[in-house]
Every structure is written in structure tokens, then in C-alpha cells.
Amino acid sequence: xxxxxxxxxxxxxxxxxxxxxxxxxxxxxxxxxxxxxxxxxxxxxxxxxxxxxxxxxxxxxxxxxxxxxxxxxxxxxxxxxxxxxxxxxxxxxxxxxxxxxxxxxxxxxxxxxxxxxxxxxxxxxxxxxxxxxxxxxxxxxxxxxxxxxxxxxxxxxxxxxxxxxxxxxxxxxxxxxxxxxxxxxxxxxxxxxxxxxxxxxxxxxxxxxxxxxxxxxxxxxxxxxxxxxxxxxxxxxxxxxxxxxxxxxxxxxxxxxxxxxxxxxxxxxxxxxxxxxxxxxxxxxxxxxxxxxxxxxxxxxxxxxxxxxxxxxxxxxxxxxxxxxxxxxxxxxxx
Amino acid sequence: xxxxxxxxxxxxxxxxxxxxxxxxxxxxxxxxxxxxxxxxxxxxxxxxxxxxxxxxxxxxxxxxxxxxxxxxxxxxxxxxxxxxxxxxxxxxxxxxxxxxxxxxxxxxxxxxxxxxxxxxxxxxxxxxxxxxxxxxxxxxxxxxxxxxxxxxxxxxxxxxxxxxxxxxxxxxxxxxxxxxxxxxxxxxxxxxxxxxxxxxxxxxxxxxxxxxxxxxxxxxxxxxxxxxxxxxxxxxxxxxxxxxxxxxxxxxxxxxxxxxxxxxxxxxxxxxxxxxxxxxxxxxxxxxxxxxxxxxxxxxxxxxxxxxxxxxxxxxxxxxxxxxxxxxxxxxxxxxxxxxxxxxxxxxxxxxxxxxxxxxxxxxxxxxxxxxxxxxxxxxxxxxxxxxxxxxxxxxxxxxxxxxxxxxxxxxxxxxxxxxxxxxxxxxxxxxxxxxxxxxxxxxxxxxxxxxxxxxxxxxxxxxxxxxxxxxxxxxxxxxxxxxxxxxxxxxxxxxxxxxxxxxxxxxxxxxxxxxxxxxx
Numbered sequence: 001x002x003x004x005x006x007x008x009x010x011x012x013x014x015x016x017x018x019x020x021x022x023x024x025x026x027x028x029x030x031x032x033x034x035x036x037x038x039x040x041x042x043x044x045x046x047x048x049x050x051x052x053x054x055x056x057x058x059x060x061x062x063x064x065x066x067x068x069x070x071x072x073x074x075x076x077x078x079x080x081x082x083x084x085x086x087x088x089x090x091x092x093x094x095x096x097x098x099x100x101x102x103x104x105x106x107x108x109x110x111x112x113x114x115x116x117x118x119x120x121x122x123x124x125x126x127x128x129x130x131x132x133x134x135x136x137x138x139x140x141x142x143x144x145x146x147x148x149x150x151x152x153x154x155x156x157x158x159x160x161x162x163x164x165x166x167x168x169x170x171x172x173x174x175x176x177x178x179x180x181x182x183x184x185x186x187x188x189x190x191x192x193x194x195x196x197x198x199x200x201x202x203x204x205x206x207x208x209x210x211x212x213x214x215x216x217x218x219x220x221x222x223x224x225x226x227x228x229x230x231x232x233x234x235x236x237x238x239x240x241x242x243x244x245x246x247x248x249x250x251x252x253x254x255x256x257x258x259x260x261x262x263x264x265x266x267x268x269x270x271x272x273x274x275x276x277x278x279x280x281x282x283x284x285x286x287x288x289x290x291x292x293x294x295x296x297x298x299x300x301x302x303x304x305x306x307x308x309x310x311x312x313x314x315x316x317x318x319x320x321x322x323x324x325x326x327x328x329x330x331x332x333x334x335x
Numbered sequence: 336x337x338x339x340x341x342x343x344x345x346x347x348x349x350x351x352x353x354x355x356x357x358x359x360x361x362x363x364x365x366x367x368x369x370x371x372x373x374x375x376x377x378x379x380x381x382x383x384x385x386x387x388x389x390x391x392x393x394x395x396x397x398x399x400x401x402x403x404x405x406x407x408x409x410x411x412x413x414x415x416x417x418x419x420x421x422x423x424x425x426x427x428x429x430x431x432x433x434x435x436x437x438x439x440x441x442x443x444x445x446x447x448x449x450x451x452x453x454x455x456x457x458x459x460x461x462x463x464x465x466x467x468x469x470x471x472x473x474x475x476x477x478x479x480x481x482x483x484x485x486x487x488x489x490x491x492x493x494x495x496x497x498x499x500x501x502x503x504x505x506x507x508x509x510x511x512x513x514x515x516x517x518x519x520x521x522x523x524x525x526x527x528x529x530x531x532x533x534x535x536x537x538x539x540x541x542x543x544x545x546x547x548x549x550x551x552x553x554x555x556x557x558x559x560x561x562x563x564x565x566x567x568x569x570x571x572x573x574x575x576x577x578x579x580x581x582x583x584x585x586x587x588x589x590x591x592x593x594x595x596x597x598x599x600x601x602x603x604x605x606x607x608x609x610x611x612x613x614x615x616x617x618x619x620x621x622x623x624x625x626x627x628x629x630x631x632x633x634x635x636x637x638x639x640x641x642x643x644x645x646x647x648x649x650x651x652x653x654x655x656x657x658x659x660x661x662x663x664x665x666x667x668x669x670x671x672x673x674x675x676x677x678x679x680x681x682x683x684x685x686x687x688x689x690x691x692x693x694x695x696x697x698x699x700x701x702x703x704x705x706x707x708x709x710x711x712x713x714x715x716x717x718x719x720x721x722x723x724x725x726x727x728x729x730x731x732x733x734x735x736x737x738x739x740x741x742x743x744x745x746x747x748x749x750x751x752x753x754x755x756x757x758x759x760x761x762x763x764x765x766x767x768x769x770x771x772x773x774x775x776x777x778x779x780x781x782x783x784x785x786x787x788x789x790x791x792x793x794x795x796x797x798x799x800x801x802x803x804x805x806x807x808x809x810x811x812x813x814x815x816x817x818x819x820x821x822x823x824x825x826x827x828x829x830x831x832x833x834x835x836x837x838x839x840x841x842x843x844x845x846x847x848x849x850x851x852x853x854x855x856x
Contacts, residue, residue: 193457210426
């Protein structure tokens with residue numbers, strides 16, 4: 001009975017461990033640089049994290065089904081430039097419509113990924129590596145076709161840019177969106193039948209089929225969701241940075257996947273959730289910020305890349321060690 | 336190979352169209368890529384009866400239940416439910432028709448809770464909010480767990496459970512489906528006697544509630560304890576159904592194995608030389624224990640047993656692929672302990688694995704490169720391979736083994752199963768072994784090629800090679816072995832000289848049938 005409790009404890013410790021690292025890092029950085037715990041800096045971290053979280057929610061669902069989506073950065077880039085051009089040409093488009101437009105563009109791309117994987121049975125890593133290139137290519141096609149190679153703040157209507165600064169009951173509107181999405185995704189994954197089926201499909205595909213679950217549909221849904229959220233993230237990216245070119249979001253998929261994996265979602269599928277993903281996202285943003293605050297401005301970029309890599313490796317190694325030790329303990333109990 | 340049931344034995348009752356049957360399979364035929372798994376199988380299940388399905392390894396039992404479960408659709412034949420024709424095109428359809436299956440390997444979600452494993456895809460939900468009603472789910476699961484005698488928290492993750500408990504979770508799942516037909520594929524294979532007793536109590540209770548239970552098993556004592564009727568399958572053909580009371584264990588074994596052995600190649604009696612391989616008290620935790628035997632040069636020792644008895648595991652451990660937890664191995668009276676397959680090969684041991692396609696061959700490569708794979712060092716000069724030398728060596732073996740191929744440059748993928756097996760053999764013979772371990776050397780190859788592999792084995796033994804042959808093919812074991820060892824559940828349970836080995840004796844030892852054992856055990 002005790003070991004069973006240990007199992008539950010370790011399962012929870014996954015997220016707890018990452019949380020500890022985060023708290024430690026916050027403590028070190030705030031001692032090292034008094035600017036860290038200022039409201040401006042914390043707000044900057046929150047705004048950076050907001051976009052990452054939105055993409056990571058979709059990625060979490062995809063990884064839970066034992067797949068991966070490498071195309072989210074390209075989808076974000078396309079959506080950002082496309083919506084930017086639309087807003088430049090039609091400044092009167094209301095904000096909710098702009099958000100929905102971005103999500104719809106992303107949904108189409110996500111469905112493309114989902115069909116390739118679910119129907120075409122192309123391994124997700126290959127399928128989305130391909131569409132990563134295709135979608136990024138489409139950005140160039142679109143930008144040369146519309147002769148719009150970049151969007152800057154002056155191209156965008158002021159009320160749209162206010163999306164990043166407006167507050168609602170003292171909270172940035174910009175932050176309310178990811179929080180609502182997190183709550184919705186957490187509820188769906190944890191509390192509804194179709195959400196639980198996501199775990200079944202990723203945890204044991206054969207057993208899921210025997211249980212009568214339509215795995216293909218679940219996988220399609222996961223990719224569609226991931227695409228739609230990346231598209232939505234593109235619109236927020238546009239509002240936050242007000243500076244978008246054809247390379248917007250390049251390489252972002254790596255940060256997104258890193259956040260999800262660090263947050264305890266297993267790349268083998270069926271284990272994890274959006275709470276861990278949130279912690280993973282905040283951790284990455286804080287690492288980034290800490291490296292800026294604690295090192296010479298010039299070397300920060302270099303260090304942040306290297307540390308990203310180290311943290312991802314550390315998380316994966318810890319994951320393997322914990323799982324391995326658990327299985328050995330269980331085997332001993334069975335024997 | 337195959338004699339008709341009517342010719343050899345008094346026939347069982349083949350049911351006519353039977354409206355009282357809950358579910359009936361009639362004349363089912365199923366092939367996989369041209370290989371016949373089921374030729375003509377018939378099975379009628381009645382409410383409140385336990386129906387045992389028996390047959391040798393490869394007789395088609397698993398295929399038959401997968402047809403019943405909607406996993407495989409039959410090529411030919413009918414499925415009738417209460418006399419009405421039905422089609423199961425997916426597991427979900429079979430499930431909705433009241434068929435629940437407990438597979439040999441539990442099909443669970445290790446990281447999800449017991450409750451979710453039982454109700455996956457069928458969680459009770461609040462119709463308005465779509466939210467899972469967890470308290471209702473847990474209450475229902477608690478009641479189900481009580482029924483199967485499991486004292487567990489429904490929220491516990493399955494990963495931590497013992498195999499027996501996992502099996503009972505599967506039973507609880509079947510109960511929750513209100514299954515009218517419950518199929519259990521070797522459910523006792525991993526259970527201790529007390530766990531088996533607990534499971535049987537539950538099965539009897541289900542029978543009392545009018546469930547039709549299909550029980551697939553190898554342990555005949557268990558079958559006679561539990562079954563009301565017995566259907567025997569042999570080589571994909573249903574031989575008929577008998578009331579369990581009308582059969583004895585000996586009769587069942589005779590029905591399972593009964594076939595003409597004369598068509599097989601018969602190995603000439605050996606003149607065994609010195610002991611080439613000797614093992615003592617080999618042990619691997621939870622897999623096998625107390626394994627002691629020897630193989631002399633010039634001798635073929637057959638290692639018989641049911642699938643899962645631990646034979647392959649013993650071979651792998653001797654060969655250094657898996658670690659031994661205890662015991663000693665002598666090769667030519669020299670104590671050895673291989674930590675890798677590489678060192679085993681170097682010392683003169685060769686192991687031809689069961690699954691030649693995935694473990695023994697590189698399919699896209701030509702014959703020559705496959706044959707010389709273990710000898711790359713010898714084939715190279717200055718770090719570069721010499722293709723001419725590879726071809727010369729492989730040509731030599733191709734000739735010796737009468738390999739049928741256009742040339743040694745032909746890709747192994749294009750060869751027939753029998754010829755592929757010869758390539759595997761050539762590959763290991765090229766290492767000039769002292770002891771050759773063959774794991775299911777003729778599985779999946781046609782009769783002609785089989786005879787030729789047997790002839791080859793005979794010649795190799797006559798040439799002084801010591802051969803340990805693992806085989807689940809009883810006629811092959813009997814025809815080829817100078818001595819027969821039988822394993823069951825990780826233990827050596829019988830040793831028979833060529834003269835005293837009969838199909839019934841060997842099978843009885845493998846199936847753990849005490850009545851017929853004794854001799855040589």
C-alpha cells in the first residue's frame with residue numbers, strides 16, 4: 001500500500017519538481033538583480049508567456065495522443081502576417097473578428113496536419129516537418145503575392161494594438177485569453193469523456209481501439225486544435241510585437257515542445273496535462289529573462305540557447321530515471 | 336500432414352443450426368497473406384455454459400476468438416447470434432452485441448485509473464455540462480470490484496497492479512459491459528494457484544448468471560475443472576465439440592496432436608560424441624529456474640513446450656543476450672559466461688532466433704552480405720570489405736545448403752520462407768559453431784522446405800555439430816530429436832529418449848497433465 005502511495009506521489013512530484021526549479025530560479029534571480037521582481041519586468045514575463053502558453057496548450061493535446069506538431073511556429077507566422085495585412089487593408093475589423101480569423105486560418109492548417117497523420121498514416125514528426133516547410137513557404141508566397149513583406153505598428157489600427165495594453169478589472173486583457181483557454185483545456189482534458197479519450201489514445205492505442213474509441217478522430221481533433229490555437233497565437237503575437245515579417249515565429253515550435261515536455265507531458269503519450277505545461281512555459285520565460293538580467297547583454301542570446309537545451313535534456317533524463325525506477329520497483333513487488 | 340478427423344477418431348458432435356446458441360461461428364475460414372490460419376472452424380456458445388477451446392500452438396485458437404471479437408473479419412463462414420446472421424466489422428460492434436474479450440496480454444491503459452480503464456469511452460456524464468460524473472463512476476466501479484473480489488481504490492493507477500489484479504480489472508470491465516459472451520484467452524497463464532481459484536469462482540458465478548464463457552487454455556486439469564463443453568481445433572480445423580464429461584485428458588491430447596507423422600524426415604540415430612554444451616541450474620528471476628541439461632556433439636536435443644514456457648528465454652540467456660541470475664554454462668567442458676552475443680559467437684555458439692525476419696536477416700541486403708554479417712572482420716582488409724570474398728564464402732554455403740536463388744547478389748527479401756531460413760543457417764554456420772541453437776527452425780515455411788531444413792539439420796549433426804532445437808511443432812520434435820526436454824512455466828519438467836517419446840507423453844508433460852506424466856519426468 002505504501003509503495004502505491006509513493007507511485008501517486010511521484011506522479012504528482014513531476015509537476016512539483018518543475019515548480020521547485022522555478023521557485024529556486026526566481027529566488028536566485030531576484031537576489032542577483034533587483035529589477036527582476038518589479039511589476040514591469042514580471043508583466044513582461046507574463047506577456048511573453050501568454051503566447052507560448054496558447055501554442056503549448058494545443059501541443060500538449062497533440063503530444064498526449066502520442067504525436068507531435070512541428071508546424072506551430074509556421075502557422076503562427078502565417079496567421080500573424082495574414083491578419084496584419086487584413087487589418088492594414090480593413091482597419092475597421094473588430095478585435096474578436098481578427099482573433100477568430102487567425103484561429104480559422106490556423107484551424108485549416110491544423111486540419112491539414114491531422115488528415116496527413118490520422119488518414120494518411122504519415123508519422124507525425126515527418127508530416128509536420130513537411131507542413132512546417134510548406135506553411136512557411138506559403139507565408140513567402142502570400143507576402144510576395146500581396147506585396148506585403150512586413151507589418152509594422154504604423155500599419156495597424158490603434159484599437160487593435162490596445163489589445164496588448166488594455167486592462168479589464170485591473171488585469172491585462174491579453175492575459176485573460178490564455179487563462180481562459182487553460183481553464184477550458186484543463187476542464188476538457190480532465191473532466192469530459194472526449195478529453196479522457198485523448199489520454200486513452202496516447203496511452204495505449206490498441207486498447208483504445210478495442211474500447212471502441214475512434215482514434216483517428218481524436219488525433220485529427222488534436223491537430224486541428226493545435227493549429228487553431230497557433231493561429232490565435234499569431235494574432236496576439238501581432239498585437240504584442242506589432243512587428244511581423246515572413247520569419248515571424250521561426251523556431252518557436254522548439255520552445256513550445258520544450259515547455260510541454262518540461263511540464264511533464266510524456267512524449268510517449270497518455271501522460272501529462274496543461275497545468276504542467278503552464279509551469280513549463282513560465283519556467284522557460286523566466287530562464288530567458290534571468291539570463292538577460294544576470295549576464296552581459298551581449299552573451300544572453302547564446303546562453304539562453306544553451307540553457308534551453310540543458311533544461312530540456314534534464315527534464316527528459318529525470319523523466320526516464322523516474323519511470324525506470326518506478327517500473328523496477330513495481331516489478332519487484334510483482335515478483 | 337493433415338488427416339481428416341473422421342478418418343482418425345470418433346467424431347465429436349458438430350452442431351446443426353442451433354437456435355439455442357447465444358453466439359455461433361459456422362465454417363469460419365481466415366487466411367493471412369495466403370497463410371491459412373483457420374480452415375473450417377465451428378463454435379457454438381450457450382448461455383450458462385463454460386466452453387473450452389483447445390488445440391496445439393498455432394491451431395488457430397487466437398484467430399478464432401479474434402473473429403468472435405470483431406478484430407478479424409472472416410474470409411468465409413457465418414456468425415449467428417440467436418440464430419440470426421450478424422457481422423462484426425469492428426471490436427465495438429462485437430462489444431455492443433455483448434461480446435467481451437479478456438486477451439492474454441491485458442489491454443489496459445497503464446497510466447489511467449482502474450475506474451477509467453473499466454469505463455473508457457463510456458464514462459457516465461452529466462447530460463447538461465458533459466462533465467464526467469466521477470462520484471457515480473467510482474461508486475459503480477467499487478461495486479464491480481467487489482463482485483470480482485478486488486479490494487482497490489477505483490482511482491488507483493493500473494500501472495502499479497499485479498498481473499492477476501489487472502486481469503480482474505478486465506473481468507470487471509466485461510461485467511460492466513453486461514457481456515453475454517465472455518472470452519478468456521489463457522487467463523491463468525500468469526496467475527498463482529490461489530489467484531486461479533479466485534478467477535474460477537468468478538467464472539462460475541458468471542456462468543450461474545447465464546453468461547456464455549469461452550475459456551482458452553493449455554492446462555488440461557484446469558479445463559476439466561471448469562468446462563462444460565470442449566471444442567478441439569487442429570491446424571485451423573474444428574474437429575467438433577464434446578461434453579467435457581465424455582472426454583479424458585489423454586483423449587483431448589490425442590485429438591490435439593493426432594496426425595500422420597510418417598511424412599516427416601526422420602533423423603538417423605546419432606552416435607553422440609563428447610558433451611559440447613552443458614548448463615547447470617540456470618536461473619533468471621521470474622522467467623526460469625533450475626535448468627540443467629547437456630547437448631553432445633552430433634546430437635540433436637529437442638526442447639519442447641508450449642509458447643511462453645520460457646524456452647526462448649533460456650536460449651537467449653545462454654547466448655548472452657539476456658542476463659542470467661544464476662547458474663553455469665560450459666562449452667566443451669570450459670566454463671563460460673557470455674556478457675554479449677558477440678562473445679558467444681566468438682566462443683563457438685550460434686543462435687538462430689525464432690523471428691528470422693526481424694532478428695535474423697537484413698531483408699533488403701543481398702544474400703552474400705547477410706551470410707557474412709557476423710564475420711565482417713574476417714571479410715575486411717584495412718577496414719574495407721571485400722565483396723568478392725563475401726560472395727565466395729556465401730556461394731560455398733549456398734551450395735552446401737542447396738539454396739535456391741538466382742545468385743548470392745539477390746536480395747533476401749525476394750526469397751521464400753524456406754530459403755530465407757537457409758540464409759540464416761548459412762550465416763551462423765559460417766561462424767563455424769560448436770553448438771547451434773535453433774529456435775522454431777521451420778515455423779512458417781512450407782512442407783517441402785521444411786523437410787529440406789530437417790535433412791540439413793540431420794547432416795549437420797552427423798558432421799559433429801551439437802544442436803539444441805526449440806520447437807513447438809510436436810511432430811518435428813519427435814522426428815528430429817535424439818533426446819527431448821520439455822519445459823513448462825520456466826522449469827524443465829520432462830526428459831525423454833527418442834525411443835520412449837510419444838506425442839501424448841511429451842504433450843502431457845508440456846501441458847502439465849499429471850495423470851499422463853511420470854515417465855522420465
